[in-house]
Amino acid sequence: MTGIMAGNEFDIIQHYFSFSSPDENLLVAVGDDAAVIQPENNEQLVMATDTLVAGVHFPESTSPEDIAYKSIAVNLSDLAAMGATPRWVLLSLTVPNNNTDWLQRFAQSFEQTCAQFAVKLIGGDTTRGPLSVTVQATGVVAADHSLRRNNAKAGDHIMVTGTLGDAALALELLETNRQHPYLLQRLNRPQPRLEFAKALNGHCRCAIDVSDGLIADLSHITEMSGCGAELYLEAIPLSEAYRNCCEANTVVEKLTKALTGGDDYELCITVSSEKIQYVTKIAAQLDVNCVVLGKITTEPGIRCIDENGQLVAISATGYKHF
Numbered sequence: 126m127t128g129i130m131a132g133n134e135f136d137i138i139q140h141y142f143s144f145s146s147p148d149e150n151l152l153v154a155v156g157d158d159a160a161v162i163q164p165e166n167n168e169q170l171v172m173a174t175d176t177l178v179a180g181v182h183f184p185e186s187t188s189p190e191d192i193a194y195k196s197i198a199v200n201l202s203d204l205a206a207m208g209a210t211p212r213w214v215l216l217s218l219t220v221p222n223n224n225t226d227w228l229q230r231f232a233q234s235f236e237q238t239c240a241q242f243a244v245k246l247i248g249g250d251t252t253r254g255p256l257s258v259t260v261q262a263t264g265v266v267a268a269d270h271s272l273r274r275n276n277a278k279a280g281d282h283i284m285v286t287g288t289l290g291d292a293a294l295a296l297e298l299l300e301t302n303r304q305h306p307y308l309l310q311r312l313n314r315p316q317p318r319l320e321f322a323k324a325l326n327g328h329c330r331c332a333i334d335v336s337d338g339l340i341a342d343l344s345h346i347t348e349m350s351g352c353g354a355e356l357y358l359e360a361i362p363l364s365e366a367y368r369n370c371c372e373a374n375t376v377v378e379k380l381t382k383a384l385t386g387g388d389d390y391e392l393c394i395t396v397s398s399e400k401i402q403y404v405t406k407i408a409a410q411l412d413v414n415c416v417v418l419g420k421i422t423t424e425p426g427i428r429c430i431d432e433n434g435q436l437v438a439i440s441a442t443g444y445k446h447f
């Protein structure tokens with residue numbers, strides 16, 4: 126773009142976003158019209174993009190450090206769900222002004238986060254407007270080894286990493302000017318399950334990252350696989366902070382929030398009976414909490430079942446923009 130940042134757009138790019146150096150797979154980085162990548166012969170490229178809009182995807186009060194981290198992490202969560210190893214990111218940044226303090230803090234965190242996940246910033250766009258951050262991430266996967274949504278089979282166990290509902294609860298607390306450090310951390314600093322997803326290679330049938338609430342995301346698996354699911358409510362993993370801070374009148378209400386709130390960035394997988402022991406072992410080795418909370422069924426739809434085997438109606442589905 127030209128003209129949008131009135132003369133200093135190039136200074137901003139040069140000063141804050143030109144920290145990646147070329148290597149044998151990155152032939153041209155920031156500074157030309159576009160980046161040039163040379164993937165290895167046996168690799169396939171896996172790409173994802175996600176936009177974070179101020180006031181929609183994060184509260185206006187979110188720190189530039191957290192915005193930078195999260196803009197990368199949410200994309201890497203998508204790559205994890207495909208079993209890919211992230212390598213390169215593009216950053217399209219729209220900022221209301223050239224506030225150097227904000228830019229400095231954002232760029233520093235962006236660079237740190239790139240280093241943390243071993244990805245390189247290879248290009249992007251910089252414009253003026255209401256604050257919005259779009260990251261595009263590209264990863265690699267060994268040819269034909271990506272994890273899909275459409276391969277679940279009746280009888281598969283449904284597993285999920287971590288705990289659910291923490292981020293949604295953090296956001297709810299913020300709306301009434303309350304905060305809880307652990308829950309806030311879960312909202313602002315999601316951990317893409319890259320290592321675990323990679324270790325699952327060939328050992329799970331399906332994977333999806335939970336970004337819009339477990340029920341909504343699991344339904345993508347069941348619909349694309351032509352099956353349904355049963356969820357065991359007593360097995361839904363909740364953090365201690367969530368249990369203590371979630372104000373709900375009933376257990377079902379409490380679980381509904383955890384099952385339909387957004388921003389978890391945990392991994393939901395389906396695993397055949399033959400592989401369940403192996404996957405459980407891998408999770409323990411990597412110190413990832415991963416529990417079985419349901420089963421894939423031939424009957425379509427998602428049914429929630431309480432500890433007495435009774436069907437429970439869970440009303441709301443996940444977050445939808447439209």
Ligand code: ADP
Pocket residue numbers: 126127138142154155156157158159160216217218246247248249250251
């Ligand atoms: P053009 O005018 O050709 O669209 P730009 O001025 O948008 O080019 O970008 C110039 C170079 O800077 C390109 O390599 C582009 O990828 C890179 N770039 C622009 N904005 C960013 C950013 N926020 N982060 C990283 N690279 C950026």
Ligand code: MG
Pocket residue numbers: 157158
């Ligand atoms: Mg150009």
